[in-house]
Amino acid sequence: MPRLPRLAGATALALAVGLLATAPAMGGEPAVSDPRIVAHFDFAQGGTPENLALEPDGSADLTFFFARKIVNVTRDGDTRTLATLPAVPNPHTPVVTAAVVTGIARAYDGTLYVNYATGTRKTGIWRLDRDGGAPRQIAELPADGFPNGLALDERRGVLYAADSVLGTVWRVSLENGTRTAWATGAELDPGTGANAAGVGSNGLRFHHNAVWVSNTDAATLLRIPVREDGSAGRIRTRATGLTGVDDFGFVERHGDTVLAALLSSDEVVRVRPDGSHAVVLTAADGLSNPTAVAVRGRSAYVTSAAYFTEDDPNLLLARVHQRARD
Template identity: 75%
Template sequence: MPRVHRPAVVTAVALAAGLLAAAPATGGEQTVSDPRVVAHLQLARGESPENIALEPDGSADLTLSNARQVVNVTREGRTRVLATLPAVANPKTPVVGAAVVLGIARAENGTLYVNYATGTARTGIWRIARDGSAPRQIAELPANGFPNGLALDERRGVLYAADSVLGTVWRVPCHGGTPTAWATGAALQPLNARPAAKVGANGLRLHRDAVWVSNTNAGTLLRIPVRHDGSAGAIETRATRLFAIDDFGFVERHRDTVLAAMTGGSEVELVRPDGTHRVVLTSQDGLSNPTSVAVRGRSVYVTSAAYFTRRDPNLLLARVHQRARG
């Protein structure tokens, strides 16, 4: 979630400070350790990392929201620019007022897809080919919306995008075309009355035949089953009291266990399948308004955008493992 006006900052921090204590951890569950910041980015250049997609070699493709860039960062911290989204004259983007690149998804052939929010006809999903050609818009989404989290279902040939302002999950053919409002409802809507703080559906992941979505204002983690015909099932609330939640990732081989970025409080929480949760990373580990989490094997990647702290946007790596009982 990009930097918003000061009322939203106060709201996010207050919500994070008021986070109720989660249930105590049980023995033998997953935990996170050995955090280290592998890449420090520069706010002065607009380098606030918003979302993340992983490459086969373990490097990470990040969207830098205010720089309108997609970069690749190796596990050793080497960074190179993959693409820059075109500048937009007089952007009228809801929430932030600037053109920002947000969610990212990667296809098996290396093609990248990103959400670009501009407040103009250029708002939508853009494709970034691996041949170095210029990014190309493949779907236009409503200019008054804020397409945030993004996921690709290659088996069905579709992309899903979470719209934070319109409270909608859009579905778009991965080759491009007309978007469909795939899921709507009160559970996806923003709750804050102030325009600069209206952030509902935010993070989005495809997991075990369902689209999972976080709602930042509501502090909830939602699951939307994908029916056999591709339509959306009933929205299920899987966890609550996740105030100022942004994007999230699933711990592999552990069913519905989630690591969620809590941007307001600069924390990452482990969310159990029963909905209880606990903090596993904090600002002391290097987090600075984290926005997204990706997990591969035992490796955990966390982007920190520093939208509110205005301090040290970065990419952090850590290890997820089974905690000893006792």
């Protein structure tokens, strides 16, 4: 097996993506406990989980960044491949060179959508029907960009995709695949300083009629309201100081409280609606460059891709419960 493309320190940090909060927490603050790794993956074979979406049965659909795969993992750790994105000869993907699968979103009917970054015309959003079959491209995104986080607004029939290199949130019609540069601005742009990874808008979630985006280089979590006509409202910063932030998930019944993955420090942090944050999981719990978080009820799922450590990429499951306010 050829050696996987190696991520330089700054570049790996670039793969991260976002988190934060804005509405008041309800009934105290959520705590995270009882972490356990439910599945281990093979780094040498490209088993680097980048993002995840949850199924009704509690299993998780993961994207394997380098292996170009979509896999399903049960709560007991049973893993099966759902699809593999087609190989691309001579990919020219910004930041990583290789063709990679990034964000994933699930529709209510079980259809899966993923971002595929290749540096070619195959860059864009791909669809996998719930009954299986080969994945197919439904929208083309700029070849010189890097589509990363992905979220679905089924009521409006659109997908939102964060472009980490072009500093853009794309809005894509499910009906015809038409793309629109829905939101742009300095808040979404990658950094340009000596310590910048060249990755701006990264993780993305649709929550309470707003698009939330993390900016890795800026270490921020952003909120962009969706106006009545579907256009983007003003971009507002909801949290700062989230060094190495990757994807994130909202804690149910706690308004805009977020659990966010900090890729470079092997941590998951709880981000309060006021923007303050505290560490809730660390490397001691099994994290190895965590990339994404999804929360459902009393369960938090965390993917670790081991981009820096190259040791034990995995899926971790933890318990979310009430605790006294700090």
